[in-house]
Amino acid sequence: MLKEKKAVIFDMDGSLIDSMWIWPEVDKEYVQKYHLTLPEDFHKAIEGKSYTETAAYFVDMFPSLHKTVEEVQAEWTNMTMELYKTRVCLKPGAREFLNKMKEQNVLLGIATSNGRTLAETALKALKIESYFASVRTACEVASGKPSPDVYLKVAEDLQMKPENCLVFEDIPNGIRAGKNAGMEVCAVDDAFSRPLTEEKKRLADYFIHDYFEIFDDTYERCGV
Structure with a gap:
C-alpha cells in the first residue's frame, strides 16, 4: 500500500x-427546530459536499429558513463545537x-x-x-x-x-x-x-x- x-x-x-455519528443527530435537531422535512435522498445528495456547499443546499432547499449560508454554517458549528472538543x-x-x-x-x-x-x-x-x-x-x-x-x-x-x-x-x-x-x-x-x-x-x-x-x-x- x-x-x-x-x-x-x-x-x-x-x-x-x-x-460521523455527530451529524445525524445534528440534522435531526436542526430539522425539528425549523420544522423541515428532509428529502429521502438527503444523505446521498450531500455526500462529499463541502461545509459551505451543504449549507447552500439547505438555504436553497428550504427558503423558509430565511438564513444565509454563513448563518447556517455558524449555527451548525455552535451545535457541534463542544462535541468535537470532547467526544471525538x-x-x-x-x-x-x-x-x-x-x-x-x-x-x-x-x-x-x-x-x-x-x-x-x-x-x-x-x-x-x-x-x-x-x-x-x-x-x-x-x-x-x-x-x-x-x-x-x-x-x-x-x-x-x-x-x-x-x-x-x-x-x-x-x-x-x-x-x-x-x-x-x-x-x-x-x-x-x-x-x-x-x-x-x-x-x-x-x-x-x-x-x-x-x-x-x-x-x-x-x-x-
Whole structure:
C-alpha cells in the first residue's frame, strides 16, 4: 500500500477520526427546530459536499429558513463545537500509524469536507495538529468531493505528485475524489457508511477496518 508513497492525505471525519455519528443527530435537531422535512435522498445528495456547499443546499432547499449560508454554517458549528472538543476520538490504530509515517518521513495532509473551525478544533483536541504539513477544507477550493480539487490542493502544498500520494477515505464520493486526483485510495470502514461497503470496495484500491491492519498486512486489496 505504501510502496513509492511519499505522502499520505486523510479525509478527516469517518476516516481519521470517529465523528460521523455527530451529524445525524445534528440534522435531526436542526430539522425539528425549523420544522423541515428532509428529502429521502438527503444523505446521498450531500455526500462529499463541502461545509459551505451543504449549507447552500439547505438555504436553497428550504427558503423558509430565511438564513444565509454563513448563518447556517455558524449555527451548525455552535451545535457541534463542544462535541468535537470532547467526544471525538481517533480511529483504531490511527495514532500509531501517524507516528510510523512521521518516523519514515512521509508527509501528512488533511483534505476535509468539514469547516476549518471544526477541523482545527478536532485536531487540537486530539493533539495531532503538528503531524500535518497541510490542512485544507473543501470550502477553500472550487468544488467539493467527488471533485479532486481539495486533494490536488493538499498535494500542491506538500509539493508532491498525485501518484506519490495515498488517500484514506470513508465515503464513495470521497474515494472518487481521491481517484479523480490520480491518487491511490484506501477505503476506511465506518459505521455511518457501512451500508455502502461494497461500493467503497469497488471504487478503492484498498480497504481497512482499522489502521492496525496496515501494520500486520491484513488489509484488503480491492480491484484485483
